[in-house]
Amino acid sequence: MMPLDESVVTDGRGSAARDGWERAAMTATAGVQDLFSVRGRNASEARERGGGPGMISFTAGFPDPVHLPYEGVAEATGRLMSTHGQGPLQYGAVRGYTGLLDLLIEKLGRDQGIRCAQENMLLTSGGSQALALLIDLFLDPGDTILSEEPTWSGAVRAFANVGVNVEGIPLDDDGARVDVLEAKLRDLHARGIAPKAFYMIPNFQNPGGMTTTLERRRRIVALAREYNFVIFEDDAYFDLRFEGGQLPTLYELAGGSHVAYFGTFSKIVAAGMRIGWLVADKALIDRLSVLKVDGGSPFAAHIAHEYCKDGVLEARVQELIALYRHRRDLMLGELNERMPEGITWRVPEGGFFIWLDLPAGLDATRILAACRERGVEFLPGTACFFHGEGRRNIRLSFSYADDEQTVRGMRALCEVIGEQLTA
Numbered sequence: 370m371m372p373l374d375e376s377v378v379t380d381g382r383g384s385a386a387r388d389g390w391e392r393a394a395m396t397a398t399a400g401v402q403d404l405f406s407v408r409g410r411n412a413s414e415a416r417e418r419g420g421g422p423g424m425i426s427f428t429a430g431f432p433d434p435v436h437l438p439y440e441g442v443a444e445a446t447g448r449l450m451s452t453h454g455q456g457p458l459q460y461g462a463v464r465g466y467t468g469l470l471d472l473l474i475e476k477l478g479r480d481q482g483i484r485c486a487q488e489n490m491l492l493t494s495g496g497s498q499a500l501a502l503l504i505d506l507f508l509d510p511g512d513t514i515l516s517e518e519p520t521w522s523g524a525v526r527a528f529a530n531v532g533v534n535v536e537g538i539p540l541d542d543d544g545a546r547v548d549v550l551e552a553k554l555r556d557l558h559a560r561g562i563a564p565k566a567f568y569m570i571p572n573f574q575n576p577g578g579m580t581t582t583l584e585r586r587r588r589i590v591a592l593a594r595e596y597n598f599v600i601f602e603d604d605a606y607f608d609l610r611f612e613g614g615q616l617p618t619l620y621e622l623a624g625g626s627h628v629a630y631f632g633t634f635s636k637i638v639a640a641g642m643r644i645g646w647l648v649a650d651k652a653l654i655d656r657l658s659v660l661k662v663d664g665g666s667p668f669a670a671h672i673a674h675e676y677c678k679d680g681v682l683e684a685r686v687q688e689l690i691a692l693y694r695h696r697r698d699l700m701l702g703e704l705n706e707r708m709p710e711g712i713t714w715r716v717p718e719g720g721f722f723i724w725l726d727l728p729a730g731l732d733a734t735r736i737l738a739a740c741r742e743r744g745v746e747f748l749p750g751t752a753c754f755f756h757g758e759g760r761r762n763i764r765l766s767f768s769y770a771d772d773e774q775t776v777r778g779m780r781a782l783c784e785v786i787g788e789q790l791t792a
């Protein structure tokens with residue numbers, strides 16, 4: 370493995386280098402700030418990724434850095450350059466490199482049970498751009514949408530940036546509470562408000578870790594038809610299932626109508642490649658292709674294809690499942706052994722995260738401050754809510770810290786919580 374390039378990696382094992390947009394916001398003059406769009410004005414809060422040299426980071430949903438496919442990608446790049454000449458260095462089609470689209474169509478059919486053709490697909494710069502494009506297609510400032518809550522902090526920011534009203538739907542062990550969803554839809558429609566979308570992460574939800582049951586998936590699809598909203602189905606963690614059987618996607622259950630499905634290579638190949646995909650009805654993809662002015666990176670798409678083909682992706686996913694299952698179990702072992710009474714969590718069947726519920730009297734921000742002094746970081750729950758809740762929640766990512774750091778970091782966290790409980 371090559372050493373990490375600290376100018377690029379902005380996380381707990383690298384430097385705390387700031388994102389370009391944060392720097393830009395800080396140096397903008399007052400006069401220029403007056404020119405900001407609604408989105409620009411909404412984008413006022415810096416993002417929490419954790420960081421700092423020597424920190425043990427349970428903060429971001431970053432893949433394990435040691436297991437990034439350095440050798441495989443280096444070889445694939447060499448092969449690509451010797452067989453494809455300059456082609457991948459040129460601009461490409463907006464929908465993305467057809468070789469990778471075909472590889473994904475086969476994978477989605479085999480693993481996700483999604484039948485689709487190139488006309489139903491768009492390559493994106495990660496799941497983040499897939500969501501951004503769906504926001505562009507459907508949402509205006511002031512629109513109302515529904516979302517699981519808590520949810521992925523990136524989605525919280527994306528919806529806040531555009532200025533939509535978000536109605537949160539709470540979750541339990543079986544996924545989003547469909548009884549609340551239905552009551553909310555009825556109530557909103559009675560008030561003349563028709564939510565346009567429901568954002569959800571059906572598998573190993575970020576941050577909660579739960580998986581939406583088949584019964585609830587069916588019910589949500591039925592509600593989407595009845596109340597005419599689009600389900601934004603974010604399946605970033607689909608492949609990382611440690612146990613139990615896969616459930617059908619909402620896209621498949623809905624026969625492709627009222628659902629836009631998206632996924633990413635960030636968690637299973639390399640986040641730095643910025644490769645994701647969107648699957649939807651042809652009419653939606655046609656419009657999304659017009660909104661997507663940037664053709665993405667044909668170079669990255671070619672390398673991803675060259676690397677993943679001939680069963681390499683499937684073998685890699687199996688290795689990652691074993692790695693992350695082990696890390697989850699290591700973290701759970703420490704929690705079971707050392708976490709004081711009163712703090713609860715669920716066992717995720719896959720994904721990257723364990724979500725802690727803290728009892729009254731504890732505050733995640735205060736715990737974080739004390740943990741940082743001991744060199745440990747996590748994501749406070751507030752990043753995952755739309756309106757500031759989550760003070761009594763902690764999201765722990767088990768994907769990034771190595772075994773030794775995981776044990777050391779969890780011991781420090783459990784100690785801090787113990788101290789603050791008795792303070």
Ligand SMILES: Cc1ncc(COP(=O)(O)O)c(C=O)c1O
Pocket residue numbers: 430494495496497498521523570575603605632633634635640644645
């Ligand atoms: C639920 C969820 N969706 C989407 C993403 C987007 O990741 P990327 O843009 O790297 O594909 C993430 C990353 O953390 C995520 O957790």
